Amino acid sequence: MITFKGIRQGLLVILDDGALWEDICASLQSKIINSSGFFKGGTIACDVGHRPLSVGQLVGLRAMLAEHDIVLWAIQSESELTRARAAELGLKTELAPVTSAELPEVIDASQSIQTGYIDGTDGLLVRRRVRSGQMIRHPGHIVVLDDVNPGAQLVAGGDIIVWGKLQGTAHAGALGDEQATICALELSPAILRIADVARRFQAGKRAKHARPERAHIEREEMVVTEWNP
Amino acid sequence: MESIVITVTSGKGGVGKTTSTANIGCALAQLGRKVCITDGDIGLRNLDIVMGLENRIVYDSVDVVEGRCKLKQALIRDKRLESLFLLPAAQTRDKTAMNPQQMTALCDQLREDFEFILIDSPAGIEQGFQTSIAPADKVLVITNPEVSSVRDADRVIGLVESAGKGPAQLIINRIIAARVARKDMLSVEDIMEVLTSNVIGIVPEDEEILSASNRGSPVAISGKGAAAMAYRDIARRINGENLPVQMPRSGGLLHRIFGRA
Numbered sequence: 382m383i384t385f386k387g388i389r390q391g392l393l394v395i396l397d398d399g400a401l402w403e404d405i406c407a408s409l410q411s412k413i414i415n416s417s418g419f420f421k422g423g424t425i426a427c428d429v430g431h432r433p434l435s436v437g438q439l440v441g442l443r444a445m446l447a448e449h450d451i452v453l454w455a456i457q458s459e460s461e462l463t464r465a466r467a468a469e470l471g472l473k474t475e476l477a478p479v480t481s482a483e484l485p486e487v488i489d490a491s492q493s494i495q496t497g498y499i500d501g502t503d504g505l506l507v508r509r510r511v512r513s514g515q516m517i518r519h520p521g522h523i524v525v526l527d528d529v530n531p532g533a534q535l536v537a538g539g540d541i542i543v544w545g546k547l548q549g550t551a552h553a554g555a556l557g558d559e560q561a562t563i564c565a566l567e568l569s570p571a572i573l574r575i576a577d578v579a580r581r582f583q584a585g586k587r588a589k590h591a592r593p594e595r596a597h598i599e600r601e602e603m604v605v606t607e608w609n610p
Numbered sequence: 611m612e613s614i615v616i617t618v619t620s621g622k623g624g625v626g627k628t629t630s631t632a633n634i635g636c637a638l639a640q641l642g643r644k645v646c647i648t649d650g651d652i653g654l655r656n657l658d659i660v661m662g663l664e665n666r667i668v669y670d671s672v673d674v675v676e677g678r679c680k681l682k683q684a685l686i687r688d689k690r691l692e693s694l695f696l697l698p699a700a701q702t703r704d705k706t707a708m709n710p711q712q713m714t715a716l717c718d719q720l721r722e723d724f725e726f727i728l729i730d731s732p733a734g735i736e737q738g739f740q741t742s743i744a745p746a747d748k749v750l751v752i753t754n755p756e757v758s759s760v761r762d763a764d765r766v767i768g769l770v771e772s773a774g775k776g777p778a779q780l781i782i783n784r785i786i787a788a789r790v791a792r793k794d795m796l797s798v799e800d801i802m803e804v805l806t807s808n809v810i811g812i813v814p815e816d817e818e819i820l821s822a823s824n825r826g827s828p829v830a831i832s833g834k835g836a837a838a839m840a841y842r843d844i845a846r847r848i849n850g851e852n853l854p855v856q857m858p859r860s861g862g863l864l865h866r867i868f869g870r871a
Contacts, residue, residue, distance in 0.1 A: 530764050
């Protein structure tokens with residue numbers, strides 16, 4: 382009934398055209414609650430299909446999302462009526478020409494990253510260094526072919542692989558998957574999270590000869606072991 | 611005229627943006643280039659003081675943008691260096707007095723007369739910073755060998771890249787080789803590992819800088835210290851010379867034998 386897609390501007394939530402609006406909203410809310418914080422602090426766009434929505438329904442959706450610390454910035458719809466009402470509420474009705482400056486919060490996270498259309502099981506390849514203050518959020522896996530600097534954040538629904546030093550914070554399995562793992566050639570992060578399990582690391586503690594390591598959950602605890610890729 | 615707009619920025623305050631802008635501007639002028647240095651720090655201008663030109667300000671860049679004077683009326687010629695000019699910022703206004711489009715238009719006007727236009731960006735990543743990098747062809751990011759300054763420089767380098775103005779070039783300022791050797795200061799290698807290998811200059815800590823700033827006479831004009839030399843080298847690199855960046859060396863003989871600098 383609900384599909385998540387990674388798009389250039391962040392996340393697009395596609396709501397099934399056929400189902401009852403109330404059911405859809407309830408199901409979206411339960412997905413958010415069960416998602417281990419993947420959406421927290423994020424901005425999303427909703428594709429509501431052909432369905433004509435009232436101002437009240439749109440306001441309700443926005444308020445429900447706001448309750449979970451999510452900003453709704455755009456509504457995509459085939460219905461002209463819905464688009465007009467969304468526009469009235471100050472929401473964008475087109476995804477394409479938005480510049481990063483108009484997006485709240487996610488900012489430089491998404492702008493220079495090519496995500497393409499990807500569903501929940503695919504990966505996002507990041508071929509540049511992720512710097513302080515930048516956040517990359519993706520419903521699938523995230524692979525970074527460079528370093529993740531202190532102060533940078535990765536949030537993935539699936540696994541996180543860093544072919545470099547991971548010194549920022551990383552959250553894998555952020556949609557609730559406890560099987561998710563975080564791997565890096567050098568794992569010296571501030572905080573790691575997998576699903577709902579978090580672990581803090583000593584800041585600035587870097588081994589002289591770092592080895593690739595992998596973090597995963599074992600009996601509800603986060604365990605870091607050597608990674609032999 | 612072939613011209614380059616260079617914005618000098620850092621994120622964190624007090625790391626040496628204004629000093630670097632003034633010195634690189636002076637050194638480029640000494641190489642015979644036509645240079646305009648301009649203050650992007652509207653409301654908190656300092657470049658005029660460091661240059662010793664405060665008492666010659668009649669009009670400022672906001673006056674030009676708002677049409678109260680011609681650009682030529684606001685430009686101050688430096689009497690020590692023939693080809694160096696200062697375009698001061700307004701002191702009585704704030705960052706909202708100029709937007710990115712206005713700054714870009716102002717620089718386009720300056721491009722007609724100058725080969726190098728240096729913009730001294732305000733600290734921070736807000737409007738003043740955005741306005742200052744808007745016209746830039748090249749961005750110099752200043753950092754000190756210190757964790758919070760490096761963290762802020764990282765943030766700024768990311769923003770510069772996102773704005774399509776990258777890759778930024780780095781100046782590591784105020785390094786003390788002896789302290790690096792004692793491991794109580796980040797080394798150039800540490801900094802490059804986090805930020806970028808794109809380093810255009812390493813400026814050692816130098817007492818001459820402080821007195822020069824207070825006197826309003828940048829060290830690059832006639833200083834003999836290590837910082838003056840470093841700024842002249844940076845200017846030569848910006849001027850297109852292929853000059854390798856020198857790693858800092860600690861002064862004492864014992865440090866040279868035992869130190870790792």
